[in-house]
Amino acid sequence: MADAMALYAEVGAWNLAALADRRAFDSHYEAVAGAIADRLTAKVHIDIQARGRAFDEWIVGLASMDAQEITDRHFVGVCASLIASLASHPIVTYSVMVRPWPDRLIEAVAKYPDQVTALMSGAAVYLLRVRDMTGVDPSVPLSPLIVENAAGHLWRGLAAAARFRELLQLSSPWS
Numbered sequence: 001m002a003d004a005m006a007l008y009a010e011v012g013a014w015n016l017a018a019l020a021d022r023r024a025f026d027s028h029y030e031a032v033a034g035a036i037a038d039r040l041t042a043k044v045h046i047d048i049q050a051r052g053r054a055f056d057e058w059i060v061g062l063a064s065m066d067a068q069e070i071t072d073r074h075f076v077g078v079c080a081s082l083i084a085s086l087a088s089h090p091i092v093t094y095s096v097m098v099r100p101w102p103d104r105l106i107e108a109v110a111k112y113p114d115q116v117t118a119l120m121s122g123a124a125v126y127l128l129r130v131r132d133m134t135g136v137d138p139s140v141p142l143s144p145l146i147v148e149n150a151a152g153h154l155w156r157g158l159a160a161a162a163r164f165r166e167l168l169q170l171s172s173p174w175s
Helices: 002-009 016-020 022-040 048-063 072-087 104-111 113-134 144-156 158-167
Strands: 042-046 092-096
Touching: 016 022, 016 072, 016 113, 022 042, 022 048, 022 092, 022 104, 022 113, 048 072, 072 113, 072 144, 072 158, 092 104, 092 113, 104 113, 104 144, 113 144, 113 158, 144 158
Parallel strands: none
Antiparallel strands: 042 092
16 A cells, blocks of 8 residues: 555645645545555545545644644644544445455455545655655555554544554654
């Protein structure tokens, strides 16, 4: 799945605040879902009303954050909030066109489509910012088992969104 994050990350430097615009938010989600679908040779189906509810929920969550002193923890919190808002709504499904059997990654995405896409969406935001700051990609190639484990944790409880860096094995430039 690091491939899917990296595929989207190629768009270059951008601004996190741009995601507060509904169109940019929608484009971000569609790009990540499209990258996952390309990786799986699948067709993606997005419920635009559910995605809209996730956007509204994320914006309300951002408005409740204390913006007095912006730190790296706030940024990680924004990414985690994005993941939690997306994972809490049934937004996406994937129809696999070619199914090499068995493929654990396809099975993980089929079982947890919203959670995998939410994790990759938040991780892409994190990856872009850290890469722009440090010049180093903070991701590593993920095995299907790690993706399934991370998505399963998120499916069992949205509190796992706060641990997205640990679950996806993303390095941190902050001590």
